Amino acid sequence: MRFVNPLCALGLACVLSTAAQAQDTGTLAPFNGNPGGFDTSVGSLEDTEGALTLEELQRLPQGGAMSDLEGITTETQDKVARAAGARLRALDKLTGRVSDLDVSAGGTVDFGRLAVTLDQCRYPEGNPAGNAYAYLHIEAQGMETAAFDGWMIASAPALNAMDHPRYDVWVLSCKTS
Numbered sequence: 725m726r727f728v729n730p731l732c733a734l735g736l737a738c739v740l741s742t743a744a745q746a747q748d749t750g751t752l753a754p755f756n757g758n759p760g761g762f763d764t765s766v767g768s769l770e771d772t773e774g775a776l777t778l779e780e781l782q783r784l785p786q787g788g789a790m791s792d793l794e795g796i797t798t799e800t801q802d803k804v805a806r807a808a809g810a811r812l813r814a815l816d817k818l819t820g821r822v823s824d825l826d827v828s829a830g831g832t833v834d835f836g837r838l839a840v841t842l843d844q845c846r847y848p849e850g851n852p853a854g855n856a857y858a859y860l861h862i863e864a865q866g867m868e869t870a871a872f873d874g875w876m877i878a879s880a881p882a883l884n885a886m887d888h889p890r891y892d893v894w895v896l897s898c899k900t901s
Contacts, residue, residue: 802848803850804848805846805847805848805852806829806844806846807829807844807847807900808829808900808901809842809845809898810826810845810895810896810897810898810899811824811825811895811898811899812825812826812827812833812858812860813825813893814835814836814893815892816890817889817890817892818890826899827840828842835891835893836891838862838863838864838865838888838891840860840862841861841862841863842858843858843859843860844858845857845859845895845898846858847897852897852898855877856877856878856895856897856898857876857877857878858875858876858878858895858898859874859875860874860893860895861873862893864888871887872887872888872893876895878894878895878896
């Protein structure tokens with residue numbers, strides 16, 4: 725096997741690199757501020773009815789118009805009604821069993837090792853099938869404290885969910901009759 729003299733290899737590399745450096749790279753056009761030729765002008769501004777002019781904005785007190793709005797609050801309230809009961813859905817994570825549970829207000833229903841008590845169920849007056857929320861108290865056998873005690877919202881079950889290693893319970897709807 726023959727070894728290449730390092731000096732010969734260096735000379736060959738210089739000759740080949742000279743050819744690469746001699747290639748034409750082209751010319752670059754100067755930047756004219758609008759390379760795509762797009763129309764970037766603002767155009768004219770039109771006054772809209774009820775809008776403030778620049779002069780009116782400049783005459784506003786320090787802090788702008790926001791100081792005039794500090795005391796204003798907006799609040800919307802849906803009228804809600806109490807239901808006679810609720811429909812809940814329960815999942816046993818171990819067996820995969822899913823059951824719909826109908827429970828009346830003040831009543832208790834059992835699911836596996838859980839005792840689910842419904843205190844009350846409320847819903848928007850005009851829409852009994854919509855956004856129901858229920859106050860539930862859930863006891864699990866073998867636990868000293870309640871597995872869950874609070875409001876559950878049908879449209880957002882993860883917002884206030886029961887934390888149990890085996891069971892999940894969530895609200896589906898209120899029962900009006």
